[in-house]
Amino acid sequence: MDGVITRGLIYISLIIQVFSSGTFEMAILSIYNGNGRRSDGHCCVGTKESCSDQCRTFVSACLLQHTINVPELPECIFGNSSTAVLGGNVILSQTLNDFEMSTLLIRFQFSWPAVFTLVVDVRHDNDNYLSQNDSSELIIRSIVSETIYPPSYWYTQTTLGENKSIQYTYRVICDDNYYGAGCEVFxxxxxxxxxxxxxxxxxxxxxxxxxxxxxxxxxMCWDRCNMSHGFCYEPFQCSCFIGWEGESCDQCIRNPGCINGYCHEPWQCICNGDWTGKDCNIDINYCHKYDPCEHSGTCLPDNQKNFTCECVTGYTGTSCESVICEDRHCQNGGNCSVSSIGCKCPDKYYGPHCEFRKLTCDETDCMNGGTCIPTLTGTMCNCTKGFTGDNCKSEIDECNSSPCKYGGICKDGVDGYICDCRDGYTGNNCDIIMDPCMGTTCFHNGTCVASSSVFSGSCLCSQGYTGHRCEIVIESVYRY
Known part of the structure; x- marks a missing residue:
């Protein structure tokens, strides 16, 4: 009854721990059966006294829970495996044609228990069915009770009998992607x-x-990425939430259309100092900056369109640029026949409302030789050279442009000027520098120097020479 309970607990344990996976591996190194006999002393083939042929040798492995008393036919709780017929009475691993023939694999999908018992039976295949239930065909049995953990090295076991032996190695390894003492870590x-x-x-x-x-x-995002406003799909990136931008996702996106504003949160449009309106496109100081109203109109701030012009009587339009053509607005006998043209003025008047009188040349006094010329709005004076102004009464001062250079003094004239130059300068604008040493040759390495008092040059002679041009040699008389 206790055995049934134990086996039941083991089965339950196996079911619970199905997420483990590994392999118990066993490799046969050698089998020796010198007389070709089974464990009971009888020949595998022939009579008890005379063996007529070699044994047909194969190996089975049974893996079970740790136990001291192994029954004749053990129940392989942890699994079992067997080989095909490996050969006769003497089997060496190096003589096997296929390494897999001598290797037994017992797969498990439960947490490896570490403590186990291994039963290895060398048998004779009497019926060509590799039967493992006939104890009479047993040649030699090897039992190992051990504690090992995966992944383990190869352990070698040698078991000796009467003129018989088997040597094999075994180990426990976890399957790929499984780890831990029980191969339970995936x-x-x-x-x-x-x-x-x-x-x-x-x-x-x-x-x-x-x-x-x-x-x-x-x-993992960049350290500088503002995680309140961004995220990253790939390492060391910074992808912004909607409404934020910039390398670190720390810049809010303004409301579309926002021109002269900024934001603290997405889609805001907070206007800069001199701007207002939904999109901060209305200049509060537009009237002062641009004075857009014509014809004496009054400019008024407007939060919808920068400004509104309040026009004086007789004018209309965004900037009071258009004349309202009504007879009552026309002065000095002007009249209006088409509303969009303006006042039609008598010959002697002009202006949007005929408010200005045209002068004739008889009424115009052009001075300083100027000539009167009739125009559409009256007259104008064509001035002679050197004069300007409405009536040519103002003489043009050519010295206003400071034409004289290097300290020259400008003297204005009619239609011209004269520059009074300082010493050392010449030219119409005193812009030509004169060299007082120009044309002066000093002999014997003499040097020409300009006089500080008068604009002239003189020679400074080397030692031993004199004269106006250093041309005279001074004779020295030495007495002893």
């Missing part, structure tokens, strides 16, 4: 939408550079 490296990591020797996930989180699914 970790498969990946780099996709489900995770970005590799696995260490214990199956612990190690995030790839730029990722963190339990499954390394969270991208």
């Amino acid at each position: 970790c498969r490296p990946r780099n996709d939408s489900f995770g970005h990591y590799v696995c260490d020797q214990d199956g612990t996930k190690l995030c790839l550079p730029g990722w963190n989180g339990e499954f390394c699914q969270t991208a």
Whole structure:
């Protein structure tokens, strides 16, 4: 009854721990059966006294829970495996044609228990069915009770009998992507939408550079990325939420159409000092800056369109640019026949409302030789050279432009000027510099210097010479 309960608990344990996966591996190194006999002493082939042929040898492995007393036909709780017929009475691993022939694999999908018992039976295949239930065909049995943890090295076991032996190795390894003492830790490296990591020797996930989180699914953004306004799909990026922009997602996006404004939060349009309106496109000081109203109109601030002109009587339009053509607005006998043309004035008057009288040349006094010329609005004076103004009464002062250079004094004349130049300068505008040493040659390495009092040059002679041009040699008399 206790055995039934124990087996039941083991089965339950296996069911609960199905997320483990590994393999118990066993490799046969050698089998020796010198007389070709079974464990009961009888020949595999022939009579008890005379063996007529070699045994047809194969091996089975049974993996079960740790036990001291192994029954004749054990129940392989952890799994079992067997080979095909490997050969006769002497079998060496190097003589086998296929390495897989001598290797037994017992797969498990439960948490490896560490403590186990391994029963290895070398048998004779008497019926060509590789039967493992006939104890009479047993050649030699090897039993190992051990504690090992995956991944393990190869352990070697040698079992001796009467003129018989078997030697084999075994180990426990976890399947790919399984780790831990029981192969119960699953970790498969990946780099996709489900995770970005590799696995260490214990199956612990190690995030790839730029990722963190339990499954390394969270991208690490730039340190300067404002995480209140942005995020990142890929490492070291900064993708902005709607309404934010900039490398660090720290700049709000203004309301579309906002011209002279800024924002603290997305879609705002907070106007700069001199602007107003929904889009901050209305200049508060427009009237003062541009004085847009014509014909004495009064400019008034307008929060909808920068300004509104309040026009005087007789004018209309955005800037009071248009004349209202009504007879009552026409002066000095003017009249209006078409509303969009304006006042039609008598010959002697002009202006939008005929408010200005035309002068004739008889009434115009052109001075300083100016000539009167009739125009559409009256007369004008064509002035002679050197004069300007409405009546040519003002003489043009040519010295206003300061034409004389290098300290020259300008004297105005009619239609011209004269420059009185300082010493050393000449030309109409005193812009030509004269060199007082020009044309002066000093001999014997003499040097010409300009006089500070008069505009002239003189020679400064080297030692031993004199004269106006240093042309005279001074004779020296030495007495001893």
